[in-house]
Amino acid sequence: MRKQFKETIMDLAACDERICLLFGDVSVYLFEDFKNRYPERFYNVGICENTIVSMGAGLSSLGFIPFMHTITPFITERSFEQIKLDMCYNSFGGNIVSCGASFDYSWDGATHHCYTDLAILRLLPGMEVIQPGSTKELDCLLRSQYNNGKATYFRLSDYPHKIDVPVQFGKGVVLKNPGSKLTVMTAGPLLANVMEACRDLSVNVVYFHTLKPIDKELIREFQNTKILVIHDAFGLYEAVCEVPNLSVMYGGLPDKFCSCYGTLADARQSIGLDPQALRGLLQQKLSQI
Amino acid sequence: MNPLCKKIRAEILKIATKSGHGHVPSCFSVVEILCAIYETIKHDPKNPKWEGRDIFILSKGHASLALYCVLANFGYFEIEKVYSFGGFMSDFGCHPDRTQAPGVEVSTGSLGHGIGLAVGIALGLRLKKHTSRRVYVVIGDGESNEGSVWEAVMVATNLKLDNLTVIYDNNLSHGRGLQIPNPAERFKAFGCDVAEVNGHDTEELKKEIIKTSHKVRAIIAHTQKGYGCRTFCLDHYEWHRKSPNAEECEILMDELDEEAI
Numbered sequence: 001m002r003k004q005f006k007e008t009i010m011d012l013a014a015c016d017e018r019i020c021l022l023f024g025d026v027s028v029y030l031f032e033d034f035k036n037r038y039p040e041r042f043y044n045v046g047i048c049e050n051t052i053v054s055m056g057a058g059l060s061s062l063g064f065i066p067f068m069h070t071i072t073p074f075i076t077e078r079s080f081e082q083i084k085l086d087m088c089y090n091s092f093g094g095n096i097v098s099c100g101a102s103f104d105y106s107w108d109g110a111t112h113h114c115y116t117d118l119a120i121l122r123l124l125p126g127m128e129v130i131q132p133g134s135t136k137e138l139d140c141l142l143r144s145q146y147n148n149g150k151a152t153y154f155r156l157s158d159y160p161h162k163i164d165v166p167v168q169f170g171k172g173v174v175l176k177n178p179g180s181k182l183t184v185m186t187a188g189p190l191l192a193n194v195m196e197a198c199r200d201l202s203v204n205v206v207y208f209h210t211l212k213p214i215d216k217e218l219i220r221e222f223q224n225t226k227i228l229v230i231h232d233a234f235g236l237y238e239a240v241c242e243v244p245n246l247s248v249m250y251g252g253l254p255d256k257f258c259s260c261y262g263t264l265a266d267a268r269q270s271i272g273l274d275p276q277a278l279r280g281l282l283q284q285k286l287s288q289i
Numbered sequence: 290m291n292p293l294c295k296k297i298r299a300e301i302l303k304i305a306t307k308s309g310h311g312h313v314p315s316c317f318s319v320v321e322i323l324c325a326i327y328e329t330i331k332h333d334p335k336n337p338k339w340e341g342r343d344i345f346i347l348s349k350g351h352a353s354l355a356l357y358c359v360l361a362n363f364g365y366f367e368i369e370k371v372y373s374f375g376g377f378m379s380d381f382g383c384h385p386d387r388t389q390a391p392g393v394e395v396s397t398g399s400l401g402h403g404i405g406l407a408v409g410i411a412l413g414l415r416l417k418k419h420t421s422r423r424v425y426v427v428i429g430d431g432e433s434n435e436g437s438v439w440e441a442v443m444v445a446t447n448l449k450l451d452n453l454t455v456i457y458d459n460n461l462s463h464g465r466g467l468q469i470p471n472p473a474e475r476f477k478a479f480g481c482d483v484a485e486v487n488g489h490d491t492e493e494l495k496k497e498i499i500k501t502s503h504k505v506r507a508i509i510a511h512t513q514k515g516y517g518c519r520t521f522c523l524d525h526y527e528w529h530r531k532s533p534n535a536e537e538c539e540i541l542m543d544e545l546d547e548e549a550i
Contacts, residue, residue, distance in 0.1 A: 020416070040416055046447070048440040051405045055444070058409020061395070062417060066409075081399060082437075086406055090387060090396050 001156045002099055004135035006030050008142045009067065013038060016147070020059055022052045024070025026099065049074045053082035053096070060092035065147055071105070072098035072155065076117035087151040088124045095146055096121075097154045101131075102188075102232045103258065103267035104158050110257040113267075118235030121153045122212045128152040129212035129235070130169075131188045134160045137209045140167040159264055161192035165207060172215035176205040181289045183222040184282070185240055186230045187211060190273060194230055197278035201286065214239040219246070228285055232273055251281055290517060291491050293362065294320045298517045298545055300358045300368060306538040310375035310383050313532065314515035314525040316355035318460035318488070319427060322510050323347075323359040325494035326425055326456075334364035337392045343422055344410050346395045348403025349429035349458065350384040357381050357390065365392040401435030404428055404455065408445045411453040420452075425498070427456045430472065431463035439479070445505045446480035454498065454506040455481070458488065460514040465526065476507035488512035518544040 010033065013019045020041045021034065028035075028044045035042040045052050049070060056066035068075060075098050076083070087094055098117065105112040122129045128150055132138035138156065145152050165173045172185075175195070183204040186194045191207055198205060204222060208215065219227075223246055229237040230251045237250045253271060260270055268274050272281065290298075297320050305311035330343035347356050354374060361368040373379035380389040384398030397403045407426035414422050428438060445453055457472055469475065476483045482502035486493045488510030497508045515521020518541045521528050533541055 043412075043448070045444055048444060050401075050437045051408065051440045051444050054402060054405025054437070054441065055409030055412065058406040058411075059413045059416075061406070061410060062413035064413055064416070082402065082405070085396070085399055086402055090406075 001132070001135055001138055001158060001160045002027055002030060004138050005097065005142070005156060006034065008139050010034060012143065012146065013041065016065065018063060018065045020064045020066050022056050022066055022068045024049055024052055024075065026070045049079045050082050053079045054086045056094045057082070057086035057090060057092040060087070060094045061090075066094040067097055067146075068094060069097040069099070071112065072101040072117055073112065073114035076121060076153070077114065080120055083121065083127075083151060084124050088126050091126070093149040093151055095152050095154060097156060099156045099158065101155045101157060103264050106258075106264050106267040107261045109261060110259060113258055115233040115253055117153070117155060118211050118233050119238055122235050122239060124151070126150055127212060128210075130210055131155045132160075132209050133157070133188045133191050133207070134162065134165070136164065137167050141169055141209060144169050155188070157189045159189050161189045163191055163195060167209065170210045170213050170215060172206055172208045172210075172218040174204070174218070175207050176203065178202045178204065180204050181225050182282070182285055183225040183227050184230055185219070185227055185236065187236045188232070190230065190232050193268065193273060193275045193278055196275040198282050201279070201282055203282055203286065208236060211235050211239050214242065216243050219243045226285065226289055228282075230273070230278065232268065249285070251278070290489075291321065291324065294324055294491065295517070295545060297324070297355070297358045297362060299542060300371075301354050302533065302538055302541055302545070304354060304358070304372055304374050305532040306535060307372055308374040308376070309532045311354045311532055312351040312530055313354075314521040314528050315349065315352045315429070315460070315462065317516050317518065317521060318462075318512040318514045319349075319352050319355050319458050320359070320516075321489045321491045321494060322427060322456055322458060322512070323355055325491045325498055326427075327359055327363045328491070329495050329498045330425060331422070334360075334392070337365065341422065344394050344407070344424045346397065346403040346407050346424070346426040347385060348397055348407070348426050349400065349432050350397030350403070353381070353383060353385040356385060356393070360390075360392040400429070400432040401437035404438055405441040407453060407455075408441050408448075408450065411445065411450040412448060414452055415450070423452045423454060425454045425456065427458055429458045430461060430469055431466070433457070433469055433472070434463060434467045442476070442479045442481065442505070449503070450505050451501065451503050454508065456508045456510055458512055459509055460512040462514050462525065473509045476509070481505045481507035483507045483509065485509045485511065489516055520544060
């Protein structure tokens with residue numbers, strides 16, 4: 001997905017001189033072309049995420065469109081106050097683009113896992129929160145939202161799904177609707193596991209690539225079903241629950257750190273988000289309806 | 290004491306007394322610094338968003354009352370408006386909000402943010418090739434306990450932002466906490482072009498503010514927290530976030546008249 005990020009940015013930057021990149025010593029080699037073509041618009045600022053966000057806000061105050069990019073926990077959790085105050089409170093728009101969210105860097109341990117980013121950034125007034133699950137979603141949403149004058153968060157993944165879904169900012173997508181009494185709501189690359197788990201089960205599946213604003217109208221269409229939010233992060237469940245009078249369950253993360261290493265598949269399996277475990281969860285929920 | 294600075298201090302006292310708000314000793318340490326800045330930089334009080342202006346950021350936003358009184362005296366708005374300080378519908382909050390108060394470039398309050406924004410703006414001015422414009426940011430010594438201050442200075446010097454001047458209000462406010470001995474040496478070690486001045490001497494300040502360099506400039510302004518009123522100087526901790534009552538205000542006004550320090 002980072003490759004797509006670079007390709008889309010290269011394309012946008014050719015026509016928009018306001019684009020300026022501030023990186024935290026991540027993806028620097030990948031953006032070598034950009035750096036060579038636009039040396040004044042590319043800065044590997046250093047491993048200093050607070051300053052990267054503050055600088056982006058400062059550039060935004062002069063009309064530039066900054067992209068602040070580094071690893072998810074460091075640009076979101078560590079720099080939460082800079083995003084809150086320097087960007088949102090000051091109304092200095094810009095794009096926070098992270099990589100390595102949830103358990104993408106599973107082998108690096110809990111210091112590099114990040115699952116609160118969507119939930120905490122969703123709480124900031126005026127912030128837009130986007131979790132593209134595929135390269136197509138990233139390309140479409142980046143093009144439509146990078147220049148919206150708001151603080152916008154794009155959560156990239158190195159493990160995108162390959163399912164082709166319609167993409168429109170702020171709109172959820174119904175992927176299965178057999179009229180079941182059970183509706184799965186999900187977001188991000190985990191969609192691949194969800195679709196595999198429920199391939200021949202009679203469940204509705206609703207997918208979101210925009211977590212803020214959440215598509216409340218679409219959620220309301222399923223208010224008479226039991227809703228199961230399956231997500232490898234926090235944020236979607238809370239967003240769905242903003243719609244009143246729903247019956248919502250959460251199938252996601254336990255209240256403990258993942259002190260294991262291994263691969264993303266290992267991490268997902270350890271918390272029951274692999275296709276087999278999800279299928280068992282769905283069958284259990286279906287039997288209870 | 291410079292007559293304008295004395296007048297501004299008197300206004301700060303009156304407004305703090307009336308409103309029950311303000312970090313008065315912190316305001317008193319930066320009055321000369323702010324006056325020297327607005328007497329020196331390019332700005333237009335009648336057109337605060339003028340494209341050719343220099344940018345000033347008060348990173349230690351708790352001294353907002355001093356900033357408002359200085360801006361009023363330089364023609365941005367009537368001083369009477371500032372008497373609403375800290376009120377519900379006031380444009381003049383206890384920390385400055387750029388969307389409310391004319392002349393405020395950046396909303397600050399949480400310490401250690403303004404300088405990072407200043408670095409981004411300085412970079413932006415360079416990218417726009419606005420070579421005649423500069424960025425000035427006032428930070429406090431207590432504020433400089435924050436790691437983000439030094440992170441920003443490190444980035445600024447690495448980017449060779451020669452259009453940035455950091456003014457360090459060395460009022461020793463944090464003597465009882467994490468002290469920063471010899472800040473000049475620290476800024477030098479980070480690669481800045483450093484000057485040290487008496488932060489209560491506007492002429493000395495102005496001479497340094499107009500200077501340019503091929504490096505990031507850092508002006509260490511040695512100040513006294515509460516400068517101008519003996520009571521504040523004797524115990525600035527007690528007065529850090531305390532507003533005088535009417536009786537105390539009278540005493541403080543007398544002290545200000547005596548210029549007792």
